Amino acid sequence: MSVFKTIGKWIGRMVLLLLSVLLLGYLFIYFSTEKRMNKTYRFSETPLTIPSDSQSIERGKHLYEIRSCADCHGAKLEGSVFMNDVMLLQITAPNLTKGKGGLPPDYAAEDWVRVLRHGVDKNGKSLWMMPAHESAVLHKDDLAQLIAYCQSVPAVDNQQEKLKAIGPIGRVLMVIDRVAVLPAERIDHEIPIAVNAPxxxxxxxxxxxxxxxxxxxxxxxxxxxxxxxxxxxxxxxxxxxxxxxxxxxxxxxxxxxxxxxxxxxxxxxxxxxxxxxxxxxxxxxxxxxxxxxx
Ligand code: HEC
Ligand code: HEC
Known part of the structure; x- marks a missing residue:
């Protein structure tokens, strides 16, 4: 009887140990991802002049299409729920027009530049899943024309749910670098905007x-x-x-x-x-x- 008791006690201890290791591991994952998500990025950026002629806007529309913005923000810039998985990630690609549920009325050219070149929100924290490391390569004229087009699109009312949460699997994938959640981490914020087209x-x-x-x-x-x-x-x-x-x-x-x-x-x-x-x-x-x- 006592032999069983001892074995039982050991099994109990092993289970407890295992649970503690798992808990510690997860705490590490949790806090290291929190730290990355809360990191503040600072940089200086020269203001960009946004054109308003129809040719530039037309070219900007083409850029919106070939730079795959529509995949997530929609053809009318109305936005969409990009991912809604509690264990993985829940995030909305916002409505980029000034309609209901869209960008605030004072959203200016420098906000667009900050997002597209640095991938950060107005507090300097990295956005999630917005591939700014891809738009960061845009040269001056392309970036200006892309913004000109986005700002010219008529307002669309689309008050979608504003999701922004990361689940345990999302955090694990972030730690092992299998999902690039934070674009700001992949951008060299010191590189000035390219002046010339290739x-x-x-x-x-x-x-x-x-x-x-x-x-x-x-x-x-x-x-x-x-x-x-x-x-x-x-x-x-x-x-x-x-x-x-x-x-x-x-x-x-x-x-x-x-x-x-x-x-x-x-x-x-x-x-x-x-x-x-x-x-x-x-x-x-x-x-x-x-x-x-x-
Ligand atoms: C969202 C991820 C994604 C993006 C972005 C993407 N691809 Fe692909 N690509 C794939 C996948 C996955 C396949 C295989 C598709 C399949 O099996 O149906 C593929 C297949 C291909 C193929 C066919 C290759 C073959 O061996 O048959 C070509 C060519 C290609 N991609 C070119 C491109 C180019 C050029 C771009 C950018 C302009 C691009 N892809 C962007 C994921 C992507
Ligand atoms: C893979 C999907 C995806 C693609 C492609 C994408 N975006 Fe986004 N975008 C997002 C998500 C998701 C957010 C919200 C990020 C957040 O809230 O942390 C976002 C946010 C933004 C914002 C910030 C709005 C704000 O609240 O300040 C702007 C502006 C924007 N995107 C413009 C663009 C443009 C222009 C393109 C094309 C060059 C583009 N996006 C391509 C997913 C995408």
Whole structure:
């Protein structure tokens, strides 16, 4: 009898120990993610002049489309619930118009610049899931035109739920760097805005693919799925399938969602439908860049 009692006591102790280790581990995860989320970023930024002519606004609309803003904020800038998973993350991509549920009436050009170049809110804390590390590369004229367009869009009333919470799985994924929640961490806040547009095809392509890097990675070689339930991301460098495609085949892949090998790209994983807004010229530059990456 006493042998069982002793064993029982040991099992009890082991369970208690295990629970304490788990608790301590989670406390570490909790506080380290809290610290990162509450970090304040400071930087100086030169004011940007926003144009108001119709040509700039038209160009800004194109930028809104090819820089994939519509994927999250919608075609009319009305916003959408980006993710609503209690264990993972709950976050709303806001209504960017000045309609009901939209941006405050005094939201100014410098607020847009702060968000798009630094990925922080007005208190200097990183926004969540807003891919500002991708818009941070925009040169001066493109950024100004993008903002001009956004500010010109008619007000839309969309009072969606304002979600902003992170669950335990979200925190774990943040600690092991599997989900990039905080864009401000991925931006060098000291780099001043680029003044000149890229000049040759390869450079233009490199500039345009910053919107692909969230999934295909900085080296275009893809890798593991971007989130649970997603497929692995293919290599699109010179070594991947596009390395062997002609320009016409590359363009047709983006127009039809079907690759030269006959594979249908699933829009929910590879948002090719919104990418149809790329012009043939832009896609040609993208392919030139991809073929230059080994
Ligand atoms: C992957 C989804 C996603 C994409 C793509 C995206 N956004 Fe966002 N955006 C968000 C989310 C989510 C937030 C809210 C972040 C928060 O509240 O912490 C946000 C916030 C913003 C805000 C801040 C509003 C405020 O409250 O100050 C602006 C402005 C904005 N986005 C503009 C853009 C523009 C312009 C683009 C394209 C260059 C873009 N976004 C692309 C998800 C996205
Ligand atoms: C949200 C993540 C995501 C983004 C952003 C993204 N891709 Fe993809 N891409 C994928 C995934 C996932 C696949 C595989 C799709 C499938 O299996 O249905 C893929 C497939 C492809 C393919 C086909 C490759 C093959 O081997 O058949 C090409 C080409 C491609 N992407 C190019 C691009 C380019 C260029 C951009 C930027 C303009 C881009 N992708 C942006 C996730 C993404």
């Amino acid at each position: 000049a040759n095809k390869v450079e233009i392509g490199k500039y345009l693919v910053s919107t692909c890097q969230g999934c295909h990675m900085a080296d275009m070689k893809g890798g593991s799925p971007v989130a649970p339930g997603f497929p692995p991301v293919p290599d699109i460098s010179a070594k991947g399938a596009p390395g062997g495609w002609t320009t016409a085949e590359f363009i047709s892949t983006f127009r039809s969602g079907k690759t030269p090998e006959g594979k249908f790209l699933r829009n929910e994983f590879m948002p090719w439908k919104n990418m149809q807004h790329f012009t043939d010229e832009e896609l040609t530059s993208i392919l030139s860049y991809l073929k230059s990456v080994n």
